[in-house]
């Protein structure tokens with residue numbers, strides 16, 4: 001009997017043999033085996049669970065305490081990513097790092113249902129990357145990354161090489177850091193809108209997931225050699241908007257980080273909930289899945305097969321209205337967000353940490369693919385009304401004349417107009433969603449005497465889209481091997497390490 005048991009053990013460890021020899025980290029809930037990439041000197045820990053899988057009765061609830069694991073867990077392979085909402089943008093965000101031009105080129109007129117291979121409701125994992133040989137006690141600063149994708153798409157599996165690149169560069173710069181990327185629930189799983197959701201106390205689950213992962217970092221990153229007192233929260237696009245929500249959460253109380261980087265996204269002004277438009281989306285969604293008549297609609301949603309949720313969410317998303325471009329966002333629920341974002345910022349009710357907030361030159365370029373039927377002044381005015389700026393229509397039209405030479409992509413004269421309204425809409429949309437918000441955040445920071453840095457990125461340009469939304473990500477994560485990429489990484493790493501983006505170090509040339 002005993003011998004059989006021993007043999008079984010030996011066989012088990014033999015079959016796991018491929019992984020033997022990798023770095024192991026013991027946490028109170030399990031021991032995790034990582035992998036060393038000897039080509040770049042980075043150790044990877046993939047798929048570390050930070051909360052229980054939010055499945056079954058845990059669907060549409062706050063992230064629950066992580067389960068315990070017996071035996072050494074394999075953290076050398078990518079685990080499931082979160083459900084990706086079907087959208088016109090699929091499957092492009094699966095490779096967020098591609099040129100934005102590719103998004104427009106493949107945009108279909110109608111959202112389709114596209115699921116990718118390795119998505120699941122049980123997706124609450126972080127990937128962690130550290131310099132080879134880092135041990136407990138090293139106290140390395142931590143860069144925590146929240147991916148973008150409109151609150152409907154995005155995945156940490158897209159950041160496996162980027163995570164390694166940034167850690168490798170940090171070592172070369174003599175400012176070694178740990179990189180952590182978080183999977184969080186999105187779309188109807190993480191940002192279900194509506195009054196019923198607020199009443200049930202399950203609003204803003206996506207940002208609660210991110211917060212749970214930040215709390216995980218506080219508790220466990222020291223075991224990996226990280227410094228919980230030296231965490232920078234960051235993200236791009238919707239990830240930057242979420243990063244800003246992390247600053248605002250609970251009015252800034254007990255924020256588990258010391259600095260923040262917002263790459264192309266920051267404040268999204270909001271109405272006090274429930275806003276009519278997200279409520280309509282909730283109503284439509286519960287009707288589609290047969291929960292409209294339920295006394296407790298949220299409880300009813302917990303019983304719906306996940307496949308039906310996934311199929312139905314595609315039928316609640318329409319790309320033609322500008323409102324849908326902030327698809328599934330947090331809402332003012334009086335708790336995680338005690339007031340509207342703009343009020344919290346003005347009142348100084350946010351985590352007062354140093355920030356970098358930056359944009360690309362042509363944030364709005366590329367989105368016009370959604371509005372290519374807007375070709376004349378009348379269409380333009382209808383489009384403007386959709387921007388919720390009815391009252392200011394005249395003033396804004398005057399500030400953005402129909403002169404392609406003044407539109408975006410900027411500095412291209414009369415070239416690259418899809419329609420006569422395109423470059424004008426690009427300019428407005430970029431300002432509306434990104435640039436104006438960035439300036440407002442910076443002015444509030446300045447008025448409140450807080451440290452803030454800013455940049456405009458214009459390096460990676462294409463003819464039709466200029467330096468479009470997301471065009472800087474290849475630079476940030478070392479996928480473009482040039483001096484600008486090196487400089488951008490170096491500024492981020494320096495900020496993560498010292499709180500100053502301009503305090504590096506022994507920069508070696510690329």
Ligand SMILES: *[C@@H]1O[C@H](CO)[C@@H](O)[C@H](O)[C@H]1NC(C)=O
Pocket residue numbers: 037038039040160161164
């Ligand atoms: C290991 O590092 C090399 C060099 O950075 C990189 O090309 C390769 O993709 C990495 N391997 C994996 C599995 O990520």
Ligand SMILES: *[C@@H]1O[C@H](CO)[C@@H](O)[C@H](O)[C@H]1NC(C)=O
Pocket residue numbers: 077078116117118
């Ligand atoms: C899905 O996961 C499996 C097993 O981990 C892996 O072999 C496969 O490449 C993944 N597929 C995608 C599309 O990521």
Ligand SMILES: *[C@@H]1O[C@H](CO)[C@@H](O)[C@H](O)[C@H]1NC(C)=O
Pocket residue numbers: 139140141227229230258497498
């Ligand atoms: C963060 O780490 C840097 C570099 O190790 C160190 O100089 C700094 O004192 C740390 N900051 C805090 C708040 O611990």
Ligand SMILES: *[C@@H]1O[C@H](CO)[C@@H](O)[C@H](O)[C@H]1NC(C)=O
Pocket residue numbers: 288308311312315
């Ligand atoms: C979604 O819409 C498509 C196209 O109209 C329809 O065929 C499909 O049955 C709908 N699915 C659900 C679950 O509503």
Ligand SMILES: *[C@@H]1O[C@H](CO)[C@@H](O)[C@H](O)[C@H]1NC(C)=O
Pocket residue numbers: 320373374375378379380382
């Ligand atoms: C463009 O198409 C959308 C969707 O069919 C429609 O709602 C909108 O009114 C159209 N705009 C113009 C200017 O035709």
Ligand SMILES: CC(=O)N[C@H]1CO[C@H](CO)[C@@H](O)[C@@H]1O
Pocket residue numbers: 098099101102105
């Ligand atoms: C339309 C377009 O720009 N397509 C590009 C998408 O990305 C691939 C890979 O970078 C390019 O080869 C295509 O030209």
